[in-house]
Amino acid sequence: MAVYTEVGDEELSSFLTDYDIGHLVAFRGIAEGVENSNFLLRTEKDGVARDFILTLYERRVNPAELPWFLGLMEHLATHGVSCPLPVAGRDGNALRELAGRPAAITTFLPGVWPRHVQVEHCGPLGEALARLHEAGTTYAPTRANGLGPTAWQPLLDKAAASQGTEETFPGLTAELRLALKRILSAWPPSSDPAVLPRGQIHADLFPDNAFFLDGRVSGIIDFYFACTDLLAYDVAICLNAWCFDETGHFDTARRDALLAGYESVRPLTSAEHDALPALCAGGALRFALTRLYDWVNTPAGALVTRKDPMDYVKKLRVFLSDMSVNPVHV
Numbered sequence: 399m400a401v402y403t404e405v406g407d408e409e410l411s412s413f414l415t416d417y418d419i420g421h422l423v424a425f426r427g428i429a430e431g432v433e434n435s436n437f438l439l440r441t442e443k444d445g446v447a448r449d450f451i452l453t454l455y456e457r458r459v460n461p462a463e464l465p466w467f468l469g470l471m472e473h474l475a476t477h478g479v480s481c482p483l484p485v486a487g488r489d490g491n492a493l494r495e496l497a498g499r500p501a502a503i504t505t506f507l508p509g510v511w512p513r514h515v516q517v518e519h520c521g522p523l524g525e526a527l528a529r530l531h532e533a534g535t536t537y538a539p540t541r542a543n544g545l546g547p548t549a550w551q552p553l554l555d556k557a558a559a560s561q562g563t564e565e566t567f568p569g570l571t572a573e574l575r576l577a578l579k580r581i582l583s584a585w586p587p588s589s590d591p592a593v594l595p596r597g598q599i600h601a602d603l604f605p606d607n608a609f610f611l612d613g614r615v616s617g618i619i620d621f622y623f624a625c626t627d628l629l630a631y632d633v634a635i636c637l638n639a640w641c642f643d644e645t646g647h648f649d650t651a652r653r654d655a656l657l658a659g660y661e662s663v664r665p666l667t668s669a670e671h672d673a674l675p676a677l678c679a680g681g682a683l684r685f686a687l688t689r690l691y692d693w694v695n696t697p698a699g700a701l702v703t704r705k706d707p708m709d710y711v712k713k714l715r716v717f718l719s720d721m722s723v724n725p726v727h728v
């Protein structure tokens with residue numbers, strides 16, 4: 399469930415007078431998603447109906463960073479990436495306020511996200527990710543990754559100090575401490591951007607953030623973890639999110655398809671290939687940590703469905719063993 403803030407009909411109709419997108423015909427809250435309140439809007443202008451997404455920013459989004467996120471989405475959408483285009487009001491501003499929350503309207507994207515990922519999804523997904531990275535090279539503003547390697551130790555400490563962590567997940571924080579040490583010692587130095595290129599990354603391109611239509615990626619959404627970081631780290635996050643099957647087995651056919659799709663647009667450097675095992679382990683650790691923290695800190699009765707940290711702990715174990723014996727690269 400992700401409608402934290404309710405919006406009334408009249409309030410919304412009056413809000414829409416600040417835009418040039420016609421009058422409100424219908425709107426409803428969208429149950430999916432966890433971070434923000436999302437609504438599907440239908441408007442009509444000159445007899446033509448159009449759909450939009452209205453987002454009210456909640457929880458973890460820092461309002462000061464919204465111009466960066468909306469600017470990135472606008473940049474990507476106007477540089478060939480199928481992502482939501484923020485719609486500006488009559489005054490030229492896309493970032494506005496509604497029901498006491500920062501709010502924005504974006505274009506609606508067609509397609510559905512894959513509930514059961516198949517190898518056929520992985521090639522197009524890899525290709526779309528590479529196109530996003532290419533398009534991002536001309537977006538100059540930067541945003542540090544707030545959930546990158548320097549954030550992992552404090553996040554682990556906070557999770558370990560939270561009530562219920564040890565009882566619910568005995569021995570897990572000790573295991574994660576060892577994993578963190580290994581990953582940080584193998585983490586590639588980012589001092590030479592030519593070897594390990596940096597740029598704008600999505601950083602959360604999970605299956606529920608990629609829409610497909612007719613076998614192609616028709617939309618990429620949810621840019622609110624996007625940041626400026628190693629491009630290959632984004633690939634590693636996708637290898638985590640797309641390439642394990644339902645039994646927890648790392649599917650090398652999906653990996654090969656994803657990397658081939660990516661490299662059909664942007665070949666990885668050999669340093670990036672070499673770094674992938676550590677980057678994959680880091681990606682698994684990052685999602686294990688946020689899920690663990692959220693698991694023990696989400697109040698009972700909260701509207702959000704918690705995600706199981708153990709799914710990512712298991713992936714982490716796979717990638718840690720890869721770091722020793724069998725690099726991920728093809």
Ligand SMILES: Nc1ncnc2c1ncn2[C@@H]1O[C@H](COP(=O)(O)OP(=O)(O)O)[C@@H](O)[C@H]1O
Pocket residue numbers: 400428430431432433434435436451482504505506507508606607619620622
């Ligand atoms: N631009 C869009 N076009 C179509 N549907 C969208 C769009 N943006 C969001 N949605 C719908 O809203 C849901 C939640 O969006 P998401 O950005 O993942 O929310 P959250 O930021 O709360 O995690 C998506 O699963 C999708 O159904």
Ligand SMILES: N[C@@H](CCOP(=O)(O)O)C(=O)O
Pocket residue numbers: 431432433602604606607620685688689705
């Ligand atoms: N993809 C993350 C959670 C972030 O949620 P989203 O709905 O904003 O994509 C995870 O699976 O842990």
